[in-house]
Structure formats: C-alpha cells, structure tokens
Amino acid sequence: MTELAKSFEPAAIEARWAPLWEQSGVYAPSLDPAKPSFCIQLPPPNVTGTLHMGHAFNQTIMDALTRYHRMGGFNTLWVPGTDHAGIATQIVVERQLQEQGVSRHDLGREAFTAKVWDWKAQSGATITRQMRRMGDSVSWDREYFTMDPQLSQTVTETFVRLYEEGLIYRGKRLVSWDPVLKSAVSDLEVESEEEDGFLWHIRYPLADGSGSLVVATTRPETMLGDTAVMVHPEDERYTGFIGKQVKLPITGRLVPVIADAYVDKAFGTGVVKVTPAHDTNDYQVGLRHNLEMLTIFTLDAKVWDGAPEAYRGLDRFVARKQIVAQLDAEGLLVETKKHRLPVPRCARTGQVIEPMLTDQWFVAMTKPGAGGKSIAQQAIDVVASGEVQFVPEQWVNTYNQWMKNIQDWCISRQLWWGHQIPAWYGDGGELFVARDEDSARAQATAAGYTGPLQRDPDVLDTWYSSALVPFSTLGWPAQTIEQDLFLPSSVLVTGHDIIFFWVARMIMMTKHFTGKVPFRHVYIHGLVLDAQGKKMSKSEGNVLDPVDLIDGIALAPLLDKRTTGLRKPETAPKVRKATEKEFPEGIPAYGADALRFTFAAMATLGRTVNFDTKRCEGYRNFCNKLWNATRFVLMHCEGQDCGLKEHTKAECQPGGPAHGYMRFSAADKWISSELQRVEAAVAEGFASYRLDNVANGIYQFVWDAYCDWYLEIAKVQIQNGDAAQQRATRRTLIRTLETVLRLLHPVAPFVTAELWDTVAVVAGRKAAGSADTIASAPYPQAQLDKIDPASDAWMERLKTVVAASRSLRSEMGLSPAERVPMLVRGHSADDAAFIDAAGPLLQALAKLSGVRRIDDEAVFAAESASSPVVVQAGLRLALQVQVDVAAERARLGKEITRLAGEVAKAEAKLGNESFVARAPATVVAQERERIAGFSQTLLRLKEQLARLPVAEPGHQPS
Known part of the structure; x- marks a missing residue:
C-alpha cells in the first residue's frame, strides 16, 4: 500500500509540485480554434513590490478560475506580467545611489537607466517568486514586463496614432506636482x-x-x-x-x-x-x-x-x-x-x-474621434450595452459617475525611467511626433526644418502602458491567433480602487485601437481588512505577509518546538513588528492551500473582507482531515477489488456473468447523489464568481457528508457486507474521493495534487507511472439524472434516528464508552425492513451494543418501561438501560417542576397586554416558541414518569 505521511505537511508538497507543473508546460495555453477560450489578465504588480494580502486574495480568485477552466478543456491563458512602476522604481534606484553619494544627474540619463535595468535583473522578481509560492498557474513563458521591446513598440505606436488623430496634445494645465520628484503624478499616487x-x-x-x-x-x-x-x-x-x-x-x-x-x-x-x-x-x-x-x-x-x-x-x-x-x-x-x-x-x-501649472501631454477624453464618438463615450457605450458587465452590478454606477465627469488625461511624467515620449523639438519649438528619430527627421525635412532635433525628456504615465496590456500582450499591432482566441479576455479580477485608473482606461484604449472590448466581465472583489474590520497598515500594527502565513515564521528569541524549523523574518522591520504584535510566539505554517481556501471562502460580493487567521487554522485542519480520509480509503481500497471492471448491460442482467457483481446500498447511492448536487453548486459558483459558495459547498460535502457520515457507514459495509456490497462500497469510496480531489483542485491545488497522484491510480483514472497530473485532469460535471430520491429519503431517516439515539444517550448521561442496546418499534413492513438494514449502521454510529427490532407493542412497553422513549422518523426508540427507579423518578419530577415553571413564566408574560403591546414582535414570537418547546418536552417527561414502576422501599435498580 502507498504510504502517506500520517499528517498533512504542506511545505514538502508545495516544493515538489510548484516547479513540476511549471516545467511540464501544463500552464501553457492550447491554441485550438475548435475549443472555447478562457483568458485572464493579471493586474501587473509593480516590479518593486512584494506580495501583500490584497494580491494574495486577488490571485487566489484568478487562479481558481484559471484552473477550473483549464480542467474544463478550455484554451486557457492567464497572462502574467509586472509593471515598470516609473516613480517607485526610480525612487528605489535613486536611494541606492544616494547611499553611494551619487545622484542620477551625476550619471546622466543613459547610465542611470542602465542602473535601473541592472536593479530589475537582480531584485525585480520578488513578487513573481511569491506568486509561485501561492501556486499561481500563470503562463510563465508569456510573462511580460511593461518596458519589454514588444510592449514598448505598442506604446509608441498608439501614441503616434492618437497624436495623428488629434487625440493627444501638449498644453499647460494644472496638475498634481511632487516637488521632490519634480514631476506630475497620477491622482492614484496622491493620498489625502x-x-x-x-x-x-x-x-x-x-x-x-x-x-x-x-x-x-x-x-x-x-x-x-x-x-x-x-x-x-x-x-x-x-x-x-x-x-x-x-x-x-x-x-x-x-x-x-x-x-x-x-x-x-x-x-x-x-x-x-x-x-x-x-x-x-x-x-x-x-x-x-x-x-x-x-x-x-x-x-x-x-x-x-x-x-x-x-x-x-x-x-x-x-x-x-x-x-x-x-x-x-x-x-x-x-x-x-x-x-x-x-x-x-x-x-x-x-x-x-503642490497643484502646479505646467506644460504636459494629455489624451483628449471627450473629443470625437474618426468614428464620431470620443474615447470616453465608446467606453460608456460598451458598458451600457452589456458588452462589458460588472460583478457586482452596482459598480456600474461608480464607473459611469467617473466616466461622465471625465477630464483629459495627463500622461506625461518628468522622470527618466519609463517610456520616453516619441516627440522631437526643433530650436524654434517645432514639434515632430514620430515612431523613431529617423521618422521625426523626415517630418522635419518635409516641413523645411534642417536644424538639430531634441527629444522630449518626459516619459509616459505608467498607467498608459498598463492600459494597453489587453492587446499589447497578445502581439498587437500584428494580427495573431492569440488575439483571435483571447481578445476579449473572459474576466478582469480587480479592486474597486482602480476602476477608473486602470479598468476604464483599458476599455477606452482597447476599444479605440482594436474595435473590441478588453474583457467580458469585471469582477470587483472586496478590500482585505483585518479581523476587526480595520484597514491593514503599518501604523495600525496589523499588516500580514501572505508568505509568512504559508511558511510560518519564527520570531527570535522565541524559537521553541512550536516554531523551530520555520523561516526567519525577511520582510521590512515595520511589517515584522506588526506581525510580532499579532503573533508574539510566531506564525504557524498554514500552507498555501489553507490560505487560498480561506480567501476563497471569504470571496463574497461584498465591499470588504475581514481576514481572520483562525480561518486559516480551520482550513488547515480541513486539509488534514482530507489527508486522513484518503489514508483510510487507500487502506481499504488499494490492492482490493474496487468493482472498477466495466460490464455491458447484458452482462449485468439476471443470469449474466456480472449479475450481482456489485450491490450498492442506499448510503452508496446517497453519497453519489450528494456529489452530483455539490458539483452543480460548484459550477454555479464559478459561473457567478461566488468563490465563497464553491469553497463552502466543497467543505461541507467533504467534512460532513463524506467524512462524518459516509466513511463511518463504509467501515460497517466493508466489515459486515458480502463481496458484492464490499465491491460497491470500495468503488463508491475511491471514485467519490477521486472526484472530490478534482473538484477541490482549483481552490487547494497542492494537497489535491499530492493525493490524486495515488488515488487516481487506484480509482482507475490514471495509469500507474503516468506523468499525468490533476492540473490537466477533466473537471467533474454534474449528472443530476443520477440523483436517487429514494436513497436520499432513506439516509435522512437514518440521520434522524441516529440523532435521536445520540440525544437519548446524552439525556441518560451515558459516557461515550458505554454501549447499551437500542429497542426499536416499527409499525409496518417497510419499517421492519428499514430497521433490519439500518441496524448495523445505527449500532456503529450511535455507539450501541446492538439494535433489537420489537414488533409487539406489549413487549416493547414492558422492556422500555424504565427508559425514555422518543418517536422519530415513524419509529419508537428506547435505550435499554438499567436505572435506579427511585432516582429516575426524582430526576424526572424535578425536571417536570422546572419546565412547568418556565411555561408559567412565559404564559404570564404573554398574558400581560402591556408586554405584548410594547415588546418587539420577535420577542413575543420567541416567548411563544419557548412555551411550545417546553410543553412538548413536559408532555414527554410526564409520559416517561407514568411508565416507570413505583419503587418499593429497599427495592434495587432493575
């Protein structure tokens, strides 16, 4: 038998699978025109950045959607990239130079930009390394940088075309000015x-x-x-x-x-x-x-x-x-x-x-273009027509409010790092906008100017090149198959804070240059706050590093058995101080799957997400429960006959060689029905961008239906059933588990990959030794016609009886180790059949020593005389327990007196007209419910007391 570790330890699993997937090429998109396509653009993080909780939340959603569609057979492309972040990057490199006593002006522009490229090569990939730790299944071979030659060519081409159309101009207007940078800055970079x-x-x-x-x-x-x-x-x-x-x-x-x-x-x-x-x-x-x-x-x-x-x-x-x-x-x-x-x-x-009146370059937002409509109006129209849809829909109002009050866009920055504006000046202020200097010289010559040309020193706003990524990353202006398949992309996943700065500008630029919208849907997720609903900030001391939550972190000098082996702090001192405040003894290693599961379960359509690390702990426990369930299933199925041999219908007919080969119980059919329902719910969750419904639906199925109910039932069926029932149970166990792993994979990729690698072989879904992985396995599709209502009803009846049995145990104060017989009285042949079939299960699930079906009322009354009797699911149930009659009569009498008092108090309140008139309707209803509940219990206890024999003096318990 395959030996799985006794518990789920994520570090080694993640270290194995992350590079394996990337090297295998499974993330690369297929380019098959016959297939449906799914494409998603990563909001390009700053090249200077590190992964924060907002990134981790956003990327969890994107990766779940990507893995889901890849497994669904789509041409699937998740485009990764980083933004050159003009201001942030220039500041980083300038500070490094300052430490050496050098300024960028000492170096000159060319040498300074070379220094920035050197920094980018050495230190600019931090966030992409962290994305790999999250398990992001992006098409890494298509990773871009917004200063790459191909993207830079697109930037120049679009600038020149807009200028030639009269939609880019240079003018003196008021802008937000940073007197240290000596540059205009985007409103997004201004915090008030x-x-x-x-x-x-x-x-x-x-x-x-x-x-x-x-x-x-x-x-x-x-x-x-x-x-x-x-x-x-x-x-x-x-x-x-x-x-x-x-x-x-x-x-x-x-x-x-x-x-x-x-x-x-x-x-x-x-x-x-x-x-x-x-x-x-x-x-x-x-x-x-x-x-x-x-x-x-x-x-x-x-x-x-x-x-x-x-x-x-x-x-x-x-x-x-x-x-x-x-x-x-x-x-x-x-x-x-x-x-x-x-x-x-x-x-x-x-x-x-400082608001400052300076000469800047602008894109005209409201000036009509060649088609008669302005860039802004085209973007308004595609949202109004439904070509681009917002989820949740109310964000359309925010979008429209901004778009209908739009001002011309200042796109120039007085920096050295970035896309230099393709414009050249003559000595007399002559202006020539061209794709390169040779073209500018040709324009100057045609205009009769033969003097020297000086290129505009300004660079373009970083948001300008970012606005082009829906088509610049797919090869535009060349015609490519990628544009045919992946433009428009399927969905953009982002936060509401950049609806105008990025989302709207992508719509404007993509529509103007390609005639297409950049994406079909815009899914706006909430802002990640701390557990108390506060914004995460260094000053608040509540900043969390997602990688710390994945790997765990030891805070010296608190190294002990709880934190030994965890990595040491690497992030900034202020963030580390915040982490230490939240976790004074260090952060446990939750693993990427638990963190992703937490984010997915919180991905509602609300404006905020309150992140609580306790949820991480809960989902790590879930991963461990799934791990242990797999160990159980493999122990009973690996190397055993799991009924995987396929037979024709004729072979299964009476007299055929496969007749009676497998016999599925009601519980087997029930868990299969539940699986179909959760598959349907998951499909709906992905379609409506309700990742919370996806995560919670799978969680409830695995924890409650599969682990807490079916695995316990399967133990009994394998132990007590004949060969046909054992085969059916094993088949149901292994096939359900294998399907669950595929179902869960988009949310928790690592643990599912590790388990599926073995489970799929045993389940007959994968050949032993095959390099196939769960990442490219087909995603489960619901078959609602396989739902069996009769088995559902049978299981509900079993659950009701088990719950009643457990309640009786609790009422009688029995310890979990104390096993007693259950007496069951039915009233029909169907009842008798149910009791006989369910008896072994009831015995195991309710921790009984046995289950006796009693058909004669007098016998049942006599044998249950000293025990509480409940009626559930059409059956009368009693635990056969020896009791001290006198003590039991005293206990029942005391409880009856207490309940009668509670009923009297509630009735007195409801009899008070002033109380009923002034109290909220919910409080009045609650009092009525209390009376009904107490009265029902009171009636049952009185019946129980009446059935007890009168204890004689000195009488011993019977």
Missing part, C-alpha cells in the same frame, strides 16, 4: 488624510479705502498668487462688494471681488481667496472667470523670483511662517484657528502635493 492645521483670517483692504474683506484660508503662502477674492452670489453680507477691487497684502496688487456659487457661505468668513495656478478648484474658477493664472512657485516648491524680495527662494512652508508674521505685524491677521484639513501627499515620497 486629515492633518492638524490652521485657518487664518486675513484682512484684505478695499482699493477705494472704504473698508475691507476678511478672507479665510488654510494656505496663506499662496496669497502671493491671488488673482481674485470670491464670495457667494447669494450671500447678502457681501453683495455690495462684488465688482470692487481689494489691495492684496504684502504685494499691493489690485485684484477683483468676484461672485461664484462654488463658495461655501458657512466656511470661515464666507470670503475666499482665488489662486488659480495653485489650487484645483480655484483653477476651474479661474477658467470660468478668465482670471490670470500666476505661478508663484518653482518646480521644487520655492517662491519664484517675481515675489517681493524678502520671499524669493524660500521654501513654501518657510514662506508661510514669514507671511503670517508680516500680516500680524501689519495688523492684517484677524484670527488664527486650529483646523483639521485634508493634506494631499504623494504616496511614493510622502511630500505634500
């Missing part, structure tokens, strides 16, 4: 959190000397760039000031008082300053009122040379302090109040973002 600040009330004198207006501001330093003062048009306090001018403190410039409904009359004084070049909302006001856009900061956020001399070159926050001091000295500072306000910071550098 409330911080302590101040609200300053500043007096702006009227130019005509007739008075003043008091302005409320949180950024007094920007007053150097004020070009208006603004009030609400319906604010009666200030209607007489509209159209006048005020003298701007410190500078002395005159600026107008304007009216705009943007002003919140209740904020501060109801008067605000307008700095169009340094505030997003003021910028829109400036456009509406044709105000001057006055930039007052340099690109590193220092005051520009046009300011009063005392402020030139000062950092913006230093200038703030001096301006407030000068205002106070001049008597213009009316009041300073503490104030909580949102402060936008760059997520990469932590610097406070």
